[in-house]
Amino acid sequence: MKKTIFLTLLILNGLSSIAQESIDEQNIKLFYKKALTESKCYTWLEYLSNDIGPRLSGSANAETAVQYTKSQLERLGLDKVYLQEVMVPHWVRGEKETAYILNNKTKSVVPICALGGSVATAKTGLTAEVIEVLGIDELKKLSADKVKGKIVFFNRPMNPENIETFKSYGACVDQRFAGAQEAAKLGAVGTIVRSMNLRLDDFPHTGAQSYGDLPKEQYIPTAAISTNGAELLSTSLKTNPALKFYFKQSCQTLPDALSYNVIGELTGKETPENIMVVGGHLDSWDLADGSHDDGAGVVQSMEVLRILKNLNYKPKNTIRVVLFMNEENGGKGGAKYEEVSKQKNENHIFALESDSGGFTPRGFSIQADDANVKKIQGFKDFFEPYLVHSFTIGHAGSDIGHLTSKTIVKAGLKPDSQRYFDYHHAANDKFDAINKRELELGAATMASLMYLIDQKGIELPKSN
Amino acid sequence: MKKTIFLTLLILNGLSSIAQESIDEQNIKLFYKKALTESKCYTWLEYLSNDIGPRLSGSANAETAVQYTKSQLERLGLDKVYLQEVMVPHWVRGEKETAYILNNKTKSVVPICALGGSVATAKTGLTAEVIEVLGIDELKKLSADKVKGKIVFFNRPMNPENIETFKSYGACVDQRFAGAQEAAKLGAVGTIVRSMNLRLDDFPHTGAQSYGDLPKEQYIPTAAISTNGAELLSTSLKTNPALKFYFKQSCQTLPDALSYNVIGELTGKETPENIMVVGGHLDSWDLADGSHDDGAGVVQSMEVLRILKNLNYKPKNTIRVVLFMNEENGGKGGAKYEEVSKQKNENHIFALESDSGGFTPRGFSIQADDANVKKIQGFKDFFEPYLVHSFTIGHAGSDIGHLTSKTIVKAGLKPDSQRYFDYHHAANDKFDAINKRELELGAATMASLMYLIDQKGIELPKSN
Numbered sequence: 001m002k003k004t005i006f007l008t009l010l011i012l013n014g015l016s017s018i019a020q021e022s023i024d025e026q027n028i029k030l031f032y033k034k035a036l037t038e039s040k041c042y043t044w045l046e047y048l049s050n051d052i053g054p055r056l057s058g059s060a061n062a063e064t065a066v067q068y069t070k071s072q073l074e075r076l077g078l079d080k081v082y083l084q085e086v087m088v089p090h091w092v093r094g095e096k097e098t099a100y101i102l103n104n105k106t107k108s109v110v111p112i113c114a115l116g117g118s119v120a121t122a123k124t125g126l127t128a129e130v131i132e133v134l135g136i137d138e139l140k141k142l143s144a145d146k147v148k149g150k151i152v153f154f155n156r157p158m159n160p161e162n163i164e165t166f167k168s169y170g171a172c173v174d175q176r177f178a179g180a181q182e183a184a185k186l187g188a189v190g191t192i193v194r195s196m197n198l199r200l201d202d203f204p205h206t207g208a209q210s211y212g213d214l215p216k217e218q219y220i221p222t223a224a225i226s227t228n229g230a231e232l233l234s235t236s237l238k239t240n241p242a243l244k245f246y247f248k249q250s251c252q253t254l255p256d257a258l259s260y261n262v263i264g265e266l267t268g269k270e271t272p273e274n275i276m277v278v279g280g281h282l283d284s285w286d287l288a289d290g291s292h293d294d295g296a297g298v299v300q301s302m303e304v305l306r307i308l309k310n311l312n313y314k315p316k317n318t319i320r321v322v323l324f325m326n327e328e329n330g331g332k333g334g335a336k337y338e339e340v341s342k343q344k345n346e347n348h349i350f351a352l353e354s355d356s357g358g359f360t361p362r363g364f365s366i367q368a369d370d371a372n373v374k375k376i377q378g379f380k381d382f383f384e385p386y387l388v389h390s391f392t393i394g395h396a397g398s399d400i401g402h403l404t405s406k407t408i409v410k411a412g413l414k415p416d417s418q419r420y421f422d423y424h425h426a427a428n429d430k431f432d433a434i435n436k437r438e439l440e441l442g443a444a445t446m447a448s449l450m451y452l453i454d455q456k457g458i459e460l461p462k463s464n
Numbered sequence: 465m466k467k468t469i470f471l472t473l474l475i476l477n478g479l480s481s482i483a484q485e486s487i488d489e490q491n492i493k494l495f496y497k498k499a500l501t502e503s504k505c506y507t508w509l510e511y512l513s514n515d516i517g518p519r520l521s522g523s524a525n526a527e528t529a530v531q532y533t534k535s536q537l538e539r540l541g542l543d544k545v546y547l548q549e550v551m552v553p554h555w556v557r558g559e560k561e562t563a564y565i566l567n568n569k570t571k572s573v574v575p576i577c578a579l580g581g582s583v584a585t586a587k588t589g590l591t592a593e594v595i596e597v598l599g600i601d602e603l604k605k606l607s608a609d610k611v612k613g614k615i616v617f618f619n620r621p622m623n624p625e626n627i628e629t630f631k632s633y634g635a636c637v638d639q640r641f642a643g644a645q646e647a648a649k650l651g652a653v654g655t656i657v658r659s660m661n662l663r664l665d666d667f668p669h670t671g672a673q674s675y676g677d678l679p680k681e682q683y684i685p686t687a688a689i690s691t692n693g694a695e696l697l698s699t700s701l702k703t704n705p706a707l708k709f710y711f712k713q714s715c716q717t718l719p720d721a722l723s724y725n726v727i728g729e730l731t732g733k734e735t736p737e738n739i740m741v742v743g744g745h746l747d748s749w750d751l752a753d754g755s756h757d758d759g760a761g762v763v764q765s766m767e768v769l770r771i772l773k774n775l776n777y778k779p780k781n782t783i784r785v786v787l788f789m790n791e792e793n794g795g796k797g798g799a800k801y802e803e804v805s806k807q808k809n810e811n812h813i814f815a816l817e818s819d820s821g822g823f824t825p826r827g828f829s830i831q832a833d834d835a836n837v838k839k840i841q842g843f844k845d846f847f848e849p850y851l852v853h854s855f856t857i858g859h860a861g862s863d864i865g866h867l868t869s870k871t872i873v874k875a876g877l878k879p880d881s882q883r884y885f886d887y888h889h890a891a892n893d894k895f896d897a898i899n900k901r902e903l904e905l906g907a908a909t910m911a912s913l914m915y916l917i918d919q920k921g922i923e924l925p926k927s928n
Contacts, residue, residue: 036624160500160901163850198901360824360880362851386627387826389853416824416880418901437624437662437882 024455027311028382028448034307035444041299042436044072045358048298049289049431056286057326058090058257065282066260069323073264073302076309080267083260086336088326090257091117093286094250097223099192102127102244103236110229112192113204113287114249115176116329117211119219121190125248126151126221128189132237135175136182148187151245153237154179155194155230158421165417166356169196169424173207180222181212191222192245194230196421202226203426206285208329223247261333262323264305270316277320277351278304278450281327281399288429292420296358296439298323300413303443304450315454317349324399327355334402341403348405350453352413352446353397357423359415360438361445363390367410371459376411379452388445390414409458413446488919491775492846492912498771499908505763506900508536509822512762513753513895520750521790522554522721529746530724533787537728537766540773544731547724550800552790554721555580557750558714561687563656566591566708567700574693575666576656577751578685578713579640579673580793585654585685589712590615592653596701599639600646612651615709617701618643619658619694622885629881630820633660633888637671644686645676655686656709658694660885666690667890670749672793687711725797726787728769734780741784741815742768742914745791745863752893756884760822760903762787764877767907768914779918781813788863791819798866805867812869814917816877816910817861821887823879824902825909827854831874835923840875843916852909854878873922877910 021029035041048055048065055062066083073081099112114120131147133139134156139147154175158168173196180191195205204224211219225233236243262282268274280297284290301321308319325333341348352364363383366373377391395401396410403410415438423429485493499505512519512529519526530547537545563576578584595611597603598620603611618639622632637660644655659669668688675683689697700707726746732738744761748754769785789797805812816828827847830837841855859865860874867874879902887893 032627033625161497163496163905165901360882387854390851418824418905419899422899435883435886437629441627441882 024382024452027451030311031307031447031451032386032444034310035303035440035447036437039303039440039443040306041303041439041443044299044302045291045295045434045439046431048295049291053289054286055282055284055290057088057259057283057329058254059286062259062283062325066262069262069282069298069302073262073321076264076306078264078266078305078309081264084263084336084340086259086261086325086332087256088259088332089330090254091329092252092254094120094252097247097249099223099225099245099247101233101236102246103240108232110232111202111204111226112223112229112247113206114251115209115222115224116206116285117209117253118180118222118249118251120250120252121221121248125246126190127244127246129242130233130237130245132234136178139182139186142186144186147183150188151190151192152179152183152188153192153233155234157194158196158198160198165198165421168198169421172196176207176224177209178212180209180220181214184214184218184220188220190220190247192225192247193222195224195227196424197227198421200227200231202228203428205425206287207425221249223249259325261325261337263320265318265320266305266308266315268316268318269314272318273347274317274349275320275346276317276349276450276454277322277400278446279322279324279399280354281325281333282323283326283328285328285425287425287427289431290429291431291434292357292423292429293425294327294355296434296442297354300354300439300443300446304447307447317454319450319454327399331398331402334399338402338404348403348408349458351396351400351403351408351410352449353400354413354442354446355397355399356413356417357415357420358434358439358442359419361388361413361442362416363388363392363414364449365392365394365396365412365414367394367396372409375459379449382448382452383445386441386445407458407460411449413442415442488846488916491915494775495771495911495915496850496908498774499767499904499911500901503767503904503907504770505767505903505907508763508766509755509759509898509903510895512759513755517753518750519746519748519754521552521723521747521793522718523750526723526747526789530726533726533746533762533766537726537785540728540770542728542730542769542773545728548727548800548804550723550725550789550796551720552723552796553794554718555793556716556718558584558716561711561713563687563689563709563711565697565700566710567704572696574696575668575690576687576693576711577668577670578687578715580670580749581673581717582644582686582713582715583683584714584716585712589710590654590685591708591710593706594697594701594709596698600642603646603650606650608650611647614652615654615656616643616647616652617656617697619698621658622660622662624662629662629885632662633885636660640671640688641673642676644673644684645678648678648682648684652684654684654711656689656711657686659688659691660888661691662885664691664695666692667892669889670751671889685713687713723789725789725801727784729782729784730769730772730779732780732782733778736782737811738781738813739784739810740781740813740914740918741786741864742910743786743788743863744818745789745797746787747790747792749792749889751889751891753895754893755895755898756821756887756893757889758791758819760898760906761818764818764822764903764907764910768911771911781918783914783918791863795862795866798863802866802868812867812872813922815860815864815867815872815874816913817864818877818906818910819861819863820877820881821879821884822898822903822906823883825852825877825879825906827852827856827878828913829856829858829860829876829878831858831860836873839923843913846912846916847909850905850909871922871924875913877906879906
């Protein structure tokens with residue numbers, strides 16, 4: 001019975017209730033039921049998080065994760081499962097960082113972590129006076145003599161007023177990403193950035209940074225400080241602007257390493273040349289196992305294909321799961337996937353990414369032309385029973401951001417965002433921060449949208 | 465400036481943007497802003513949870529919580545703050561319970577907790593064979609000789625398929641509430657009920673139970689077992705139906721104790737005789753500090769009045785916060801409040817309860833006639849920017865359930881329910897399970913509905 005084509009099955013079995021509930025509604029109900037009663041995603045994530053652990057690009061763990069997810073996809077009986085080679089940056093943190101505030105004779109240890117891509121300090125560490133700014137704009141207004149020889153402390157907090165926390169992140173993250181390159185231009189010797197975290201706590205949050213076009217000899221070490229640490233430093237500076245800050249980190253960038261995107265697919269039965277992608281990224285930062293970022297997206301994407309295959313669903317279009325490597329510090333996996341796709345002249349019609357945590361799904365962020373935004377918003381009623389309500393225009397995801405097929409429609413799963421930045425890129429982004437049902441509901445929500453797009457297609461541009 | 469009447473202020477200041485944003489929209493935005501940037505609710509809850517702790521009715525902690533919340537309400541400068549006497553049941557758990565499965569020669573310790581209101585076992589504990597049933601219906605089909613002298617094990621799990629977990633709770637909780645009285649009628653010597661928890665873990669979840677009309681001498685001890693414990697017991701029974709179960713508990717019911725509802729109000733400026741209540745319950749179970757159940761509802765309700773008072777809002781109707789005592793094991797606070805209200809011939813037009821956890825608010829459960837359901841659903845657009853979407857007909861809350869004013873409209877805050885039963889009535893319902901923003905968003909959502917009803921009134925029945 002399991003192997004009977006389930007659409008037919010529903011048509012046969014569903015006659016009595018068909019007036020009340022469409023085939024689409026019944027299938028979506030089935031996706032949620034399967035996700036909530038028999039999903040594998042929580043077990044997969046437990047393994048990825050607790051057995052494998054942190055998966056920074058180029059690390060042995062990242063390689064183990066590639067092999068593990070490939071083997072799990074192979075067990076699903078998909079039409080194809082394969083790896084796609086990609087060279088990725090290989091940055092390593094080295095010894096745990098140390099830092100303290102030297103305020104007259106008081107030495108206050110504060111939690112920091114090097115930002116991804118940063119250079120090390122001297123082996124003995126770096127000590128300097130500190131100049132606090134609320135962002136790059138404020139820094140740029142300073143004359144070089146105010147900055148020269150100092151550590152620039154970027155302390156703009158995330159704005160708590162936004163309901164969607166990603167908005168507050170977007171308005172802050174330039175300090176982390178480009179703070180060091182801008183400070184170096186003014187002669188700073190290092191930078192410290194307030195962690196992108198709405199809570200006050202003791203976790204420093206790492207993340208990517210870039211020196212941009214700076215010549216290598218001008219690279220300066222850069223690190224994130226916990227929000228409590230940032231508050232202490234800021235308060236201390238108010239009473240003693242001449243205090244000194246010490247930090248030591250021994251991170252380094254090794255030669256690029258060979259790694260892989262992990263890909264599996266159900267080949268389309270009507271228009272196999274039309275490809276629909278669902279994915280997340282397999283790499284994580286190194287401070288924790290990255291259960292939310294983005295272990296959740298990985299296992300949810302795998303679960304979408306598990307559910308469809310388990311129901312013996314025959315997609316019209318090719319449905320492909322892609323577990324991208326290196327989203328966190330380079331985006332090489334996404335770029336490579338697009339490059340190969342272009343070479344093969346592939347046509348992607350739809351891409352769905354989950355990279356905003358494994359929390360209760362609230363909707364989708366849709367990146368498409370008006371006609372397709374409207375089309376997806378037209379699916380709202382299908383999601384109402386599952387309390388998925390928010391269908392807004394916005395960024396869909398960084399990995400699928402690389403895809404450039406002419407008519408591609410993109411969407412990102414939008415989970416509840418309140419807790420995301422409690423964990424993002426920090427040592428507490430661990431398996432115990434995941435709720436099984438929230439994770440599963442996300443997977444079912446993704447399966448439902450993949451199904452609806454497969455069934456109903458996307459709107460093609462009208463030929464002129 | 466703080467003391468300027470804020471509606472007027474907005475009218476004066478808001479002229480330029482008035483076409484885009486109504487006064488109501490601006491005020492609601494202000495409520496959310498205040499909740500997210502300066503709320504007291506998280507600090508209050510921290511004190512209630514970490515400094516006071518579990519607050520079972522009749523306990524010293526419950527009394528401390530009464531005094532603490534009263535003093536905090538007094539600081540807000542409300543028009544009235546007072547206590548309302550109420551006699552409450554006083555049940556105490558006594559020593560920590562012990563239990564094990566005796567399967568041939570293997571003794572497996574399992575986590576249990578006495579249900580509220582249960583009697584103790586003999587001092588040496590109780591040992592008996594076990595009969596497993598999936599609920600009261602199944603039990604009732606058994607002949608007395610199958611049950612006599614045994615421990616009845618109610619093991620119907622919560623259904624994971626429901627999106628709203630309260631639905632699954634509602635379909636299971638009769639086993640806990642009335643299992644013992646039904647089992648006793650058939651000669652059982654004790655009952656064990658599977659914890660109302662969707663997860664598999666080691667926390668037993670307590671809760672109220674009632675012996676109904678049984679004569680006292682027929683009372684049998686009853687306890688909850690953790691879900692992992694229930695799974696183990698069930699599996700063990702399959703291979704050895706003759707295994708024995710041992711448990712020991714020393715709980716007892718003391719004489720009723722004097723306690724209080726805590727009440728504060730902003731007196732209405734136009735129709736003070738029309739009362740709007742917002743509330744939660746101050747008592748909690750004894751296994752933890754009850755941060756979600758219902759510390760969250762208490763501090764959110766207090767926060768509603770703090771926000772309104774801080775903005776110098778002058779309500780048309782009287783807005784009253786009521787912190788009810790004894791929701792968990794008797795409902796005496798709600799009943800007393802209604803009794804006194806009836807004596808005073810008070811007219812309640814609206815009541816809002818928060819007693820479903822401090823999670824991200826998703827909407828309201830509305831208990832009213834069609835016209836008022838429609839009226840509240842008509843407010844949907846005001847809540848859209850805050851991702852509050854669900855306005856459904858349903859149970860509003862047990863404390864306000866007692867209110868019987870002729871034209872009263874009731875609503876319950878509906879937070880995301882996925883994690884609620886991970887903590888409900890268990891030792892992990894603690895402050896660290898609370899997210900500050902989620903709690904604050906709930907308070908702002910409640911303030912917004914209170915404001916809208918105050919401004920727009922309720923629909924009165926058309927006179928025939």
